Amino acid sequence: MSLIEIGRVCAKKAGREAKRFCVVVDLIDKNFVLVTGPKHLTGVKRRRCNIDHLELTQYKLEIGKGASDEEVIEAIEKQGLKSLFQGKRE
Numbered sequence: 001m002s003l004i005e006i007g008r009v010c011a012k013k014a015g016r017e018a019k020r021f022c023v024v025v026d027l028i029d030k031n032f033v034l035v036t037g038p039k040h041l042t043g044v045k046r047r048r049c050n051i052d053h054l055e056l057t058q059y060k061l062e063i064g065k066g067a068s069d070e071e072v073i074e075a076i077e078k079q080g081l082k083s084l085f086q087g088k089r090e
Helices: 071-076 082-086
Strands: 009-013 021-027 032-036 047-050 054-060
Touching: 021 054, 021 071, 071 082
Parallel strands: none
Antiparallel strands: 009 021, 009 054, 021 032, 032 047
C-alpha cells in the first residue's frame, strides 16, 4: 500500500518550488498526483507532480478528493500547521 494518499502533506524536492510544502489533493496514476500549496500560502500552484519529486511528511489533512484551496487552508488551520506551510524546508 502506498503512503501517497489524498491529504498527505509533502515537501517538493525538485523544480522551482523545491523545499516548499504542498498537499496531495488527487491521485492521477501510479506516477503522478495533483498537489496544491495553496499558491498564496506557500507559492506552490495546483498542478500535476511526479511522486518522485515529493518528500512525504508525517502530516495528513482530512480533506476530500479534489478539495478546493479554501478547503485545504481550512484543514491546515484546523490542524495548526499554518506556520509549517509558511516556511521553507531546510
